[in-house]
Amino acid sequence: MWVDLIITLVKILFIFTVTVGFFAPILTWVERKQSALMQDRIGANRAEIMGFTALGLFHIIADAVKMFTKEDFIPDGANKFLHTISPILALVPAILTFAVVPFGGQYTLFDKEVNLVISDLDVGLLFVFAIASLATYGYVIAGWSSNNNWSLLGSMRTASQMISYEVTMGLTIIGVLMVYETMKLPEIGAAQEDFFRWGFFLQPLGFIMFLAASIAENKRIPFDAPEAESELVAGYFTEYSGIKFGMFFMAEFIEMVTIAAIVTILFFGAWHIPFLTTATLLSWFDFLGATGSNFAVMLIHIAVFFAKVVFFIWFQMVIRWTLPRFRYDQIMKLGWKILLPLSLANILVTAIVIMILN
Amino acid sequence: MELLIFYPLAGLCVALALGVIFNNSPVGSAIALIGMMLCLSGIFVLQQAHFIAILQIIIYAGAIMVLFMFVIMLLNLKQGETAGWVAREKNLLLSILTGLLAVGILYKIAQVLFSGNMDAPASLADSFGTVAVIGETLFTDFVLPFEVASILLLAAMIGAVVLAKNKLD
Numbered sequence: 001m002w003v004d005l006i007i008t009l010v011k012i013l014f015i016f017t018v019t020v021g022f023f024a025p026i027l028t029w030v031e032r033k034q035s036a037l038m039q040d041r042i043g044a045n046r047a048e049i050m051g052f053t054a055l056g057l058f059h060i061i062a063d064a065v066k067m068f069t070k071e072d073f074i075p076d077g078a079n080k081f082l083h084t085i086s087p088i089l090a091l092v093p094a095i096l097t098f099a100v101v102p103f104g105g106q107y108t109l110f111d112k113e114v115n116l117v118i119s120d121l122d123v124g125l126l127f128v129f130a131i132a133s134l135a136t137y138g139y140v141i142a143g144w145s146s147n148n149n150w151s152l153l154g155s156m157r158t159a160s161q162m163i164s165y166e167v168t169m170g171l172t173i174i175g176v177l178m179v180y181e182t183m184k185l186p187e188i189g190a191a192q193e194d195f196f197r198w199g200f201f202l203q204p205l206g207f208i209m210f211l212a213a214s215i216a217e218n219k220r221i222p223f224d225a226p227e228a229e230s231e232l233v234a235g236y237f238t239e240y241s242g243i244k245f246g247m248f249f250m251a252e253f254i255e256m257v258t259i260a261a262i263v264t265i266l267f268f269g270a271w272h273i274p275f276l277t278t279a280t281l282l283s284w285f286d287f288l289g290a291t292g293s294n295f296a297v298m299l300i301h302i303a304v305f306f307a308k309v310v311f312f313i314w315f316q317m318v319i320r321w322t323l324p325r326f327r328y329d330q331i332m333k334l335g336w337k338i339l340l341p342l343s344l345a346n347i348l349v350t351a352i353v354i355m356i357l358n
Numbered sequence: 359m360e361l362l363i364f365y366p367l368a369g370l371c372v373a374l375a376l377g378v379i380f381n382n383s384p385v386g387s388a389i390a391l392i393g394m395m396l397c398l399s400g401i402f403v404l405q406q407a408h409f410i411a412i413l414q415i416i417i418y419a420g421a422i423m424v425l426f427m428f429v430i431m432l433l434n435l436k437q438g439e440t441a442g443w444v445a446r447e448k449n450l451l452l453s454i455l456t457g458l459l460a461v462g463i464l465y466k467i468a469q470v471l472f473s474g475n476m477d478a479p480a481s482l483a484d485s486f487g488t489v490a491v492i493g494e495t496l497f498t499d500f501v502l503p504f505e506v507a508s509i510l511l512l513a514a515m516i517g518a519v520v521l522a523k524n525k526l527d
Contacts, residue, residue, distance in 0.1 A: 082385075082389070121408065122408055122409075122487075122488045122489060123408050123409055123412045123489060126409075126412045126413075126416065126489075127412060129416060130412050130415040130416045130420055133415070133416055133419075133420025133421060133424070134415065134419060134420055136420070136424050137392065137424070137427075140424070140427055140428075140431070141385075141389070141427075144385060144427075144431050152431065155431065156428070156431060156432065159424055159427065159428045159431070160428065162424070163421070163424055163425065163428075166420075166421070170416075183489050
């Protein structure tokens, strides 16, 4: 009982450190540096401590100091309570999804089965979807409670965009579900040990649509109509300053990590290395003993998983700095007239293929 | 242990449901309703019905209520009607009927509550409430009601499209 509790706490702590403590701050720097590289600039390099700039890494510290010390502004006529809780409502779902996302397989350490997922829910895949649909509220309430027309327009766009792309997201998830015949994310991950059983090969269309829909859910360019700077000032977070603005900012970056992690689990072999089974890996480390070899393989799997996650974060950033913003009607057209019929067709084709193979 | 989770959840549920009725602003009511649905799904989890709980969140809290909020914001309803509780003449018959319906439901609930054996909890199979079992039940024992319900939903959907299209043209 106590051992289980401690193991779970360690896992939660690990996820928190990796997402909130490592990825969120580092990504603010990576995004600046990558945009600078792609636009032939030098990028963040001004913050310095005693002459050292450390490639601009000190900007992370400068950002944190700035956000925590800025005046916390609540506009006239705004709903104070809702204005204050909406950044939290936006940030929490982004982190909460990690409760069901496995970051490794199952290992036997000191005669104890350790499953590298915080909560192995029977409805794991649906949980991801449910949390994604709850994330809408933070943004919608933020825009409404600000008592600002730009904000309100931003939140209206958020609501319609997120509802539209949720449909596609849910339908592509069904394709994955049909192929692997389980809703548990760790089982979906484990089923992809064989390279040619990766979700990318079994659901190629599903992968593309899922990625597109999740980027739209995250409201990043090219789907950033809800916060379009050139039209709506800053959309739903126009009236936010200081750490409340910082929370929206962090939510976006953590959501990127979440998307990368889920795409890795569902479509890119989770923690598996192509053409290398877990059994082979274990046999390589036989000289370390039962627990030792399991531990070594566990570390390798975690590293492989996060390497894939980093790849997909990079991929999202390349998309963000390559494409221009879509017009609002184009976003709606893509969601309802292209992605929705395609995802329905994807389910149909998947079902037919499964029927034939059986 | 279970009661420790049940009572706060149930209490919050009732409080938020009252909040829906007594709140002046439509957005406040909607937010209270969302909170109530989340608490309700927590109670479903306590009953080992994980699938129903997650559906409660996806469908009601995540989809329907977002649309509600969307409409409220689109109409920009800042404050509700200020006039207090007034019974409208033309709705009198309807009011009485719905009132009777509510009394009937309450009577049925009370009947079940007093007839059931509360001290001996029902024993459940390990697979109770899992997606696989619910799917199996839906597509074997309850396949006819399931299909009828889906046709009903389809008809409602087509009806909505037709109504909206008439207005557009």
